[in-house]
Each structure stands twice: as C-alpha cells, then as structure tokens.
Amino acid sequence: MTITSSAEIWVRSALVQVRADPTTIRRWFPMAARKVGAEHESVRIRLLRALPDRSEIPALYRYGDVHERRAIILSAAQLGVDDVLLELARDAFRSNDPRLVTASANPAVVERLTDEEVDQVLMKCVFMEIPLDRVPALTRRATARTSKMLAGFVLERVCAGRSVAPEVWPVIDRFPPSGELARIEQQLTADDPERRRAASAALDRRGAPL
Structure with a gap:
C-alpha cells in the first residue's frame, strides 16, 4: 500500500522541518495517522530516521498511543538499537498489549536481549496466546532453559485440564527436557479424567504437523 500524493507532500514537508528543528516531531508524529491513514507506522519511522539523535524519542514514546509506541520500537530495525531504544523495548515487552x-x-531488539x-x-507471548510464528526471533534464541520452561508450562496446563497450543512443541523438542516430559506422560494415567484428556491431547499435538 502506498500513500496518496497529497499525503506524501505532507510527509516530505514534515521531514524537512524535523531535520531543521527536531522538536517539531512532537507535532508531526501524532498527526501521522490522520494525515496518511494506514501507512502511519512506516511514515512515523521515516520521521524518526530524520532525527539527528535520540533525544526526542523517549518523550514521544512516553506520551504516545500504542501505535506511536509500536512504530518507535519497530524503528530499531532501521535506526539500530542503542541504550535508548533498548530500554523502550524492554518497557514494551512488559506491557499487556500484544x-x-x-x-x-523484532530481530534488531531480540539480538540485544539477554537469554533471560x-x-x-x-x-509472555505464550501466556498471552500470541502465536509463536509471529515472534521467530525469539524462538531462534531458544535454549535448553527455554525448552524446560515451556515444558513446565505444558505440565501446568495439563494438570489443570487445559489445552496447549501446538506451536510450543518444536521449541520444547529442540532441547527435550526428559523430566518434564516424563511428568506430562504420567498424567495419561492420572486419577483425574480431565488430566488424562489434557495430557493425551497435548501429546497428540506434539507430533502433529503445524
């Protein structure tokens, strides 16, 4: 999708002004959705790229709505991740907005994160039921600790008689944690029929194609 010619004129004017006076981004950044419609995210990233430094970005994030904040975090792919953007990304992943x-x-941020x-x-993506295929940069960083944590999550779900998203299994099976897997399998013979059902469904999904 491309923006209209009149919207592009607005964008170019805003870029000129931001380069001349970075503080003007405080005005243009929130206006992007109204001026360019669906392409507001990419336009906001263009505005951020026009800034000579990162000094305006924390306030834009602090006072921005979710779309403005998302554009700032995604801009890391083009701006590079310094300490400013890394801290804002950390704030973003503590939020409850998927x-x-x-x-x-996004990959530019994930490569700067610790394993923990x-x-x-x-x-958090798993708990929020965000499909893991939407966050491949995270799953590529999975370690044996990750697999064990996810298997523990599956065990908790099974013991509660609840279902498990199938996409957790490829991450678990990268470094199969034998203890947790054995305890999941033990639920197949649990006294509680709901546990037995949940364990059977979870293990069936383990081998099913995604």
Whole structure:
C-alpha cells in the first residue's frame, strides 16, 4: 500500500522541518495517522530516521498511543538499537498489549536481549496466546532453559485440564527436557479424567504437523 500524493507532500514537508528543528516531531508524529491513514507506522519511522539523535524519542514514546509506541520500537530495525531504544523495548515487552509485546520481539531488539529476557518475552507471548510464528526471533534464541520452561508450562496446563497450543512443541523438542516430559506422560494415567484428556491431547499435538 502506498500513500496518496497529497499525503506524501505532507510527509516530505514534515521531514524537512524535523531535520531543521527536531522538536517539531512532537507535532508531526501524532498527526501521522490522520494525515496518511494506514501507512502511519512506516511514515512515523521515516520521521524518526530524520532525527539527528535520540533525544526526542523517549518523550514521544512516553506520551504516545500504542501505535506511536509500536512504530518507535519497530524503528530499531532501521535506526539500530542503542541504550535508548533498548530500554523502550524492554518497557514494551512488559506491557499487556500484544501489539507492543510482538513489536519488542523484532530481530534488531531480540539480538540485544539477554537469554533471560528472551525467555521472559517468549513466555509472555505464550501466556498471552500470541502465536509463536509471529515472534521467530525469539524462538531462534531458544535454549535448553527455554525448552524446560515451556515444558513446565505444558505440565501446568495439563494438570489443570487445559489445552496447549501446538506451536510450543518444536521449541520444547529442540532441547527435550526428559523430566518434564516424563511428568506430562504420567498424567495419561492420572486419577483425574480431565488430566488424562489434557495430557493425551497435548501429546497428540506434539507430533502433529503445524
């Protein structure tokens, strides 16, 4: 999708003004959705690229709506991740909005996260029922600790008689945690019929194609 010629004229004017006076982005950044419609995210990233430094970005994030915040986090792919953007991304993945959590899982950010932070974001995606195929940068960073955590999550779900998303299994099976897997299998003979049903369904999904 491309923006209209009149919208592009507005964008180019805004870019000129931002380059001349970075503080003007405080006005143009929130206006992008009204001026360019569906392409507001990419336009906001263009405005951020026009800034000579990162000094305006924290306030744009702090006072922005979810779309503005998401554009800032996604801009890391083009701006590069410095300490400013990394801290904002960390704030994004602590949020309860899946749009911000998935934005914080973009490859430019994920490569700067510690293994523990990767696990935190990945587990948050699982708890929020965000499909893991939307956050491949996280799953590529999976370790044996990640697999064990996910298997523990599956065990908790099974013991509660609840279903499990099938996409967790390829990550678990990258480093299969024998203890957790054995305890999941033990639920097949549990006294509670709901546990037996949940264990059977979860293990059936383990071998099913995604």
